[in-house]
Amino acid sequence: MKIARVETFLVPPRWLFCRIETDDGLVGWGEPVVEGRAEVVRAAVEVLAEYLVGRDPLRIQDHWQVLTKGGFYRGGPVLSSAVAGLDHALWDIAGKAYGAPVHALLGGAVRDTVRVYAWVGGDEPARLTEEIGAQIDAGFTAVKMNAAGRTDPLTTPAGTAAVVERVAAAREVLGPHRDVAVDFHGRFSPAGARRVLHAIAPLHPLFVEEPLLPEHGHLTAALAASTPVPLATGERLYGRAEFLPVLSAGIAVAQPDLSHAGGITEVTRIAALADTFGAQLAPHCPLGPISLAASLQVAFCTPNFLIQEQSLGIHYNKDADLLSYLVDTEPFRFTGGHARRTALPGLGVTVDEAAVRAADRTGHAWRNPVWRQADGSFAEW
Ligand SMILES: [Mg+2]
Numbered sequence: 183m184k185i186a187r188v189e190t191f192l193v194p195p196r197w198l199f200c201r202i203e204t205d206d207g208l209v210g211w212g213e214p215v216v217e218g219r220a221e222v223v224r225a226a227v228e229v230l231a232e233y234l235v236g237r238d239p240l241r242i243q244d245h246w247q248v249l250t251k252g253g254f255y256r257g258g259p260v261l262s263s264a265v266a267g268l269d270h271a272l273w274d275i276a277g278k279a280y281g282a283p284v285h286a287l288l289g290g291a292v293r294d295t296v297r298v299y300a301w302v303g304g305d306e307p308a309r310l311t312e313e314i315g316a317q318i319d320a321g322f323t324a325v326k327m328n329a330a331g332r333t334d335p336l337t338t339p340a341g342t343a344a345v346v347e348r349v350a351a352a353r354e355v356l357g358p359h360r361d362v363a364v365d366f367h368g369r370f371s372p373a374g375a376r377r378v379l380h381a382i383a384p385l386h387p388l389f390v391e392e393p394l395l396p397e398h399g400h401l402t403a404a405l406a407a408s409t410p411v412p413l414a415t416g417e418r419l420y421g422r423a424e425f426l427p428v429l430s431a432g433i434a435v436a437q438p439d440l441s442h443a444g445g446i447t448e449v450t451r452i453a454a455l456a457d458t459f460g461a462q463l464a465p466h467c468p469l470g471p472i473s474l475a476a477s478l479q480v481a482f483c484t485p486n487f488l489i490q491e492q493s494l495g496i497h498y499n500k501d502a503d504l505l506s507y508l509v510d511t512e513p514f515r516f517t518g519g520h521a522r523r524t525a526l527p528g529l530g531v532t533v534d535e536a537a538v539r540a541a542d543r544t545g546h547a548w549r550n551p552v553w554r555q556a557d558g559s560f561a562e563w
Contacts, residue, residue, distance in 0.1 A: 185239050188231035190224045193541035194501040196548030197470040200227055202271040204239055210274030211533045213441050213472035214267020216259045218550040226264035242272045246447045262420035262444050269445025270476045277528030284529060285482035295520035296481040298490045299324035303497055307351035314355045322519040324361035332553045332561045335371035337378060346381050353385045361388035368395035369562045379409040389414040389435045399428055406432035417466035422452050429459040435488060439466040440476040453484045462488035468496055471508055475529040482523050509534045
């Protein structure tokens with residue numbers, strides 16, 4: 183069996199899919215994307231595909247070596263995301279070739295269901311309460327929210343109080359048996375993050391995500407030592423070598439993104455590395471169905487897995503949502519806030535190819551918002 187062709191599809195709301203077809207008709211799907219830079223990743227996938235065409239799709243480990251190292255220059259979001267999507271598609275083909283789900287090929291299931299969380303927005307505590315109530319009614323046992331929008335890096339008394347008020351409102355409606363995770367999104371400075379962590383610690387967040395920007399990763403150990411709140415990070419780290427310092431510094435939750443951190447092949451290694459630090463895996467996934475399918479395959483076979491993000495109804499999903507490109511939406515029908523394991527081969531989802539091809543004709547030009555402080559200077563989004 184040989185790889186016959188590799189195609190890419192730029193589809194709303196902000197995603198990029200790839201499709202690998204073999205000469206005997208097997209098809210695998212992947213999701214190689216950097217949000218806001220999808221066209222750049224598309225070009226990278228096309229360059230990497232030159233190597234793959236004509237080769238045996240089942241030699242995933244060897245292809246991963248060549249695709250990540252064979253160009254001499256390595257790493258970074260664009261190349262690591264391009265490799266990630268191709269890696270998803272190769273695992274999908276392997277599963278279909280062997281008649282097994284990917285998690286079975288990776289050593290077999292360690293759990294039958296995967297806890298997922300839902301995103302809640304809402305800047306007003308009243309609106310937030312309403313949104314969390316709706317997610318509880320839908321069966322979810324955990325939600326995630328942003329701490330703040332555009333913010334002063336050190337925060338003002340009013341800014342800090344607003345964060346506390348919103349997290350307290352969430353805790354009130356969730357009660358002591360459900361969870362709220364809080365995403366700082368790197369919007370506070372390190373000192374601001376320390377201040378806000380201290381203020382919300384009594385509300386027992388499940389974890390606080392990206393309390394520091396990736397470039398401030400060297401301050402993680404001091405921050406972790408200053409707070410009882412479990413720290414999470416990883417959506418902007420692209421391989422195990424980048425996770426090693428933050429794991430050594432004491433993060434509790436590693437959040438590689440299956441579409442950014444080298445795919446299934448590398449995220450399983452990151453999970454194993456995290457396990458040696460007693461840290462748990464919670465893959466980042468505000469993305470599309472193939473990225474989520476890959477995440478779930480890893481979750482089913484990873485002992486130190488914590489919880490999975492998913493994008494159903496997330497504010498980014500305009501014009502298309504998580505289920506828009508699937509023939510069968512059953513794999514993402516969450517019951518009691520959990521996804522259920524199936525024996526479907528490969529990634530376990532059936533992509534609606536006609537819908538994907540039609541959507542690619544429209545494409546998208548999604549870009550991250552650019553925020554400014556009141557004085558006109560750049561603000562972290
Ligand atoms: Mg985040």
